[in-house]
Each structure stands twice: as structure tokens, then as C-alpha cells.
Amino acid sequence: SEGRVRRKVQVTQGSTETLTESIYPGWLHVSTTIDVTVLDGGKPALLDDSNRVLLKPGTHTVRIENRELAFSQTKQVEIEPGGTTRVVIEVPTSTLTVTGSTGAEVFVDGARAGETPLVEFEVALGTHDVMVVDKSGVTRHASVKATTKPVQLEFSFERP
Numbered sequence: 549s550e551g552r553v554r555r556k557v558q559v560t561q562g563s564t565e566t567l568t569e570s571i572y573p574g575w576l577h578v579s580t581t582i583d584v585t586v587l588d589g590g591k592p593a594l595l596d597d598s599n600r601v602l603l604k605p606g607t608h609t610v611r612i613e614n615r616e617l618a619f620s621q622t623k624q625v626e627i628e629p630g631g632t633t634r635v636v637i638e639v640p641t642s643t644l645t646v647t648g649s650t651g652a653e654v655f656v657d658g659a660r661a662g663e664t665p666l667v668e669f670e671v672a673l674g675t676h677d678v679m680v681v682d683k684s685g686v687t688r689h690a691s692v693k694a695t696t697k698p699v700q701l702e703f704s705f706e707r708p
Contacts, residue, residue: 645698
């Protein structure tokens with residue numbers, strides 16, 4: 549196996565020391581609320597069902613990303629032989645702005661979020677169900693994917 553392991557060794561003058569070192573891979577465990585892929589030096593490193601991947605010991609610069617949600621984060625990690633290095637990824641939130649008839653009620657994932665215009669309402673990254681109900685009870689639905697870029701929706705309630 550390749551990899552690097554650093555050890556401090558004290559050798560006293562006039563004595564001989566024998567050093568043997570086994571190099572084993574170690575685990576990188578990624579904890580996050582969204583699906584991510586891990587790139588180790590630009591090469592995909594597949595996470596198992598427990599969100600872990602075996603890497604060579606030593607220092608790695610890994611990119612953790614979800615392209616669909618426009619999310620990417622780079623971390624430097626130290627992999628210990630036979631050990632587990634844990635990385636917690638803080639996923640940013642996005643914002644949702646909903647415009648249309650003034651005073652229509654806006655629901656995000658079934659919970660009331662406010663009235664239009666709803667400006668920069670904070671949402672988690674991922675897909676959300678947005679429902680807008682105008683004063684006369686007419687309802688509009690939209691499924692939106694919140695990425696790291698703010699989401700803007702406009703609803704029209706004009707009668708044909």
C-alpha cells in the first residue's frame with residue numbers, strides 16, 4: 549500500500565532503533581443533510597451506505613459537492629491508518645421570493661410562509677412544494693428546486 553505516515557522517534561546516541569510501519573488506509577466519514585459526491589484529488593471517491601470512503605493515509609484535499617444544488621465545499625483532511633476522520637458539512641440555506649397578486653397566502657412544504665410579496669424566505673437546499681392561494685381561493689402550485697442561488701417565483705391569477 550502507498551501513503552505517508554509520520555512518526556516522531558527518539559534515538560539516543562550510540563543505540564540502534566528498528567522501525568517498522570504498516571500503512572493501512574483509513575476512513576473518511578462525511579456527515580451532511582444532502583446527497584453529496586466526494587472528489588479526492590479530482591477523482592470520485594464513492595461513499596458507502598454509511599457515508600464513508602476508504603482513503604490512503606496522509607493529507608487529502610477533498611471536494612464535497614452536489615452539482616444539482618450548485619453546492620461545493622473543499623476540505624483538507626488528515627487520514628490516519630485504520631482510523632476514521634469525520635467531516636461535518638454545514639449546508640447553506642437558500643432564499644425563496646414569491647411575487648404575484650398582493651396578499652395571496654404562500655405555503656412552503658405545507659406550512660404557511662407568509663403573504664405575497666414574500667421576499668427572501670429562508671429554505672433548505674433541495675426540492676420544495678410551493679402553494680399560493682389568492683383572496684378568492686384560487687390555488688397555484690409549483691415544485692421548485694432551491695440551489696445555492698436564490699429562487700424567484702411569480703404567480704399570475706389573472707382570469708383569461
